[in-house]
Amino acid sequence: MSAVFDIPAEMINEESSPDTIESWDSLKHMNLVVGLEEEFDVVFSDEEIVEMLNFALIKELLSSRGNDSSTSGQVLSQEF
Numbered sequence: 001m002s003a004v005f006d007i008p009a010e011m012i013n014e015e016s017s018p019d020t021i022e023s024w025d026s027l028k029h030m031n032l033v034v035g036l037e038e039e040f041d042v043v044f045s046d047e048e049i050v051e052m053l054n055f056a057l058i059k060e061l062l063s064s065r066g067n068d069s070s071t072s073g074q075v076l077s078q079e080f
Helices: 026-040 046-051 055-064 069-079
Strands: none
Touching: 026 046, 026 055, 046 055
């Protein structure tokens, strides 16, 4: 998320969302989705993509796909 939204990883927390990250627009949201799909080898449905409303929900979605939420949370905040 840090790379996609061009913000320091320290600024990303459970409440990070389009409301708290100024650069989170529709294009960057799709860049985030593509990055997540590539990194975690998953494909999200249109419904899931729309539901990715904040960092916590994204971690929960990845966890439901069998990814360790603590590991995916660290990867999410730093690499994307």
